[in-house]
Amino acid sequence: MKMVIVTGMSGAGKSTALNVLEDEGYYCVDNMPISLVVKFAELAAGQEEGYSDIALGIDIRSGNALGEFDEVLDELSRRHYRYKILYLDSSDEVLVKRYKETRRTHPLAKDDRVDKGIARERKKLEFLKKRADYIIDTSQLLTREFKQELEKIFIQGEHYNNLFVTVLSFGFKYGIPSDADLVFDVRFLPNPYYVSELKPLTGNDKAIQDYVMGFKAARDFLDKITDLVAFLLPNYVQEGKNSLVIAIGCTGGKHRSVTLANALADRLKHTEYGCKVEHRDIDKDTKRKK
Incomplete structure (x- = not known):
């Protein structure tokens, strides 16, 4: 029983x-x-x-x-x-x-x-x-x-480490998320906003992902942040932390931050920790224009 x-x-x-x-x-x-x-x-x-x-x-x-x-x-x-x-x-x-x-x-x-x-x-x-x-x-x-x-x-009997990770993209011009535990700034990367054909797209579109990840700095950043998070997670678990919000921000929260948040979440989903990705500000520019 x-x-x-x-x-x-x-x-x-x-x-x-x-x-x-x-x-x-x-x-x-x-x-x-x-x-x-x-x-x-x-x-x-x-x-x-x-x-x-x-x-x-x-x-x-x-x-x-x-x-x-x-x-x-x-x-x-x-x-x-x-x-x-x-x-x-x-x-x-x-x-x-x-x-x-x-x-x-x-x-x-x-x-x-x-x-x-x-x-x-x-x-x-x-x-x-x-x-x-x-x-x-x-x-x-x-x-x-x-x-x-x-x-x-x-039901599935998977190992559970009592830690759930949320990877959250955001735009600095809308403020840093109040519940963020870790905040990373990717505004150092080239901005697709200034490329006319890419401007209306988001980091959920392949064209933006290819553009952002086409830069070595973006790939190096992803590798380094992955290594850092992999080091931190078991230590957070050991200290009794149950949830972690990793916030990745760019200027508007539509292109670079969305791309990197998706990429990091994809890597974390293959670990033993629960993980989801959210994009807080991805539609705000569109709503303001209306």
Whole structure:
């Protein structure tokens, strides 16, 4: 019997995770009383069919009983039940935004501000995050991308390093992304904007890619940044970082930065880390002209 304990911050995606697991044949129970977890595992393991895989949603709604969960996990281990802990996290800013959009009350906020409730929740769940086998930060993930990450772990059985990388192109004239962890400036490269036939195209077009990558400086830059990121990623994982935003900028965020962001993301997608690419400002010039 396989057991997945789905936990983490309220608003980080636990319901979505349980739905994905249920679609894949897991028997899912959300908000089970802590005192019943071991008994439920015992009953599920004793079934000849129907409960080969189970998933339990455990979070802050358990109240004071959550403090007993550490001992419950130890008891599951003593009884040789195979369980994995999936911890879902998100930045405070994103969680506050999600609560405002849904107009729901944080379980620990009561009459206080949402961010105060989030801070209390982080402290209470800290022991679970330390014990987690998988940590997914959903701050930068669309629902579709989040589901793909879950499928990699629990369906395809791929190795997961608890770090998801977003490679983000942007234009300096629109400002540096506030959530960027690493920022690289590629304005030193020749600008396709000044080539009349290339100006209306973007870094998603082959003609722009051929132009930009036709310069040795661009190829050398890509090699060097790839080496740097390859060095940094395992060290970030070791320090407990769960998400990384690599921002690559040019003047308008349409040609050079898009080309290099695509190229770097292509290389990272062949590693053991989750990765996606976004182009923040690729259409802004077009929208402003309208």
